[in-house]
Amino acid sequence: MSDQPRRGTRIAHIGIAVPGLDEILPFYRDVLGMPEVPLDDADGARIAGLAAGESLVELLEPARPESPIGKFIAKRGPGIHHVCFAVDDLDGALERCRAAGVRLIDEVPRLGAEGKRIAFLHPSATAGVLVELTEY
Amino acid sequence: MSDQPRRGTRIAHIGIAVPGLDEILPFYRDVLGMPEVPLDDADGARIAGLAAGESLVELLEPARPESPIGKFIAKRGPGIHHVCFAVDDLDGALERCRAAGVRLIDEVPRLGAEGKRIAFLHPSATAGVLVELTEY
Numbered sequence: 038m039s040d041q042p043r044r045g046t047r048i049a050h051i052g053i054a055v056p057g058l059d060e061i062l063p064f065y066r067d068v069l070g071m072p073e074v075p076l077d078d079a080d081g082a083r084i085a086g087l088a089a090g091e092s093l094v095e096l097l098e099p100a101r102p103e104s105p106i107g108k109f110i111a112k113r114g115p116g117i118h119h120v121c122f123a124v125d126d127l128d129g130a131l132e133r134c135r136a137a138g139v140r141l142i143d144e145v146p147r148l149g150a151e152g153k154r155i156a157f158l159h160p161s162a163t164a165g166v167l168v169e170l171t172e173y
Numbered sequence: 174m175s176d177q178p179r180r181g182t183r184i185a186h187i188g189i190a191v192p193g194l195d196e197i198l199p200f201y202r203d204v205l206g207m208p209e210v211p212l213d214d215a216d217g218a219r220i221a222g223l224a225a226g227e228s229l230v231e232l233l234e235p236a237r238p239e240s241p242i243g244k245f246i247a248k249r250g251p252g253i254h255h256v257c258f259a260v261d262d263l264d265g266a267l268e269r270c271r272a273a274g275v276r277l278i279d280e281v282p283r284l285g286a287e288g289k290r291i292a293f294l295h296p297s298a299t300a301g302v303l304v305e306l307t308e309y
Contacts, residue, residue, distance in 0.1 A: 115300040
């Protein structure tokens with residue numbers, strides 16, 4: 038990433054687990070006025086993307102009850118499932134996590150939606166927040 | 174707001190309920206590299222602000238167990254407490270909420286931290302997410 042300008046850490050998106058997209062989409066799109074952004078399905082979820090400045094709101098509807106989002110809703114109810122931060126240097130950030138004793142779900146980055154490299158951290162290390170990291 | 178350029182809805186901040194600031198602040202500040210932003214205490218909580226591009230992460234530590242954040246942690250554990258969206262026209266957004274049947278906690282805007290006009294919506298209307306609205 039040394040040939041890229043450093044932009045600093047940003048909120049890439051917040052992922053919200055919802056029982057049904059059709060019921061909640063009008064709130065974000067029409068009431069709050071966020072433009073819809075087409076996103077592919079991922080991890081057994083239908084996803085509706087909504088632009089919020091440099092960030093996205095992703096509404097995640099489980100395609101099946103046994104999908105990760107389906108299990109989350111069954112256990113905790115609908116609500117914010119995770120927050121994704123874009124960082125300048127994903128490998129460096131994971132290295133800093135290891136040095137600080139932050140527990141990782143993904144020890145090495147994997148390919149997420151849209152072909153971006155991502156890694157999830159464990160909520161036990163981040164005050165109960167499921168944190169996803171990605172790169173610009 | 175008619176004399177202001179329209180900027181569209183953005184994520185102003187996400188508020189994360191944490192048992193103690195000192196334990197979690199190093200993760201966001203040093204591991205993720207977010208600059209600290211001084212914020213006043215509010216609603217019985219000590220607040221640490223961290224810049225994430227055009228948004229903030231606000232870490233909320235209850236000053237007392239019976240404060241709103243203290244009760245939240247006792248009931249649900251630490252985690253994301255609310256998300257605040259900045260909109261171009263707060264009064265217009267609340268009017269659209271009413272027209273769409275979105276239940277409001279604050280029927281009229283009140284003054285929040287830093288003297289900004291804010292209003293909270295009820296989580297029952299927003300798929301379990303406590304949504305705060307504010308203006309630029």
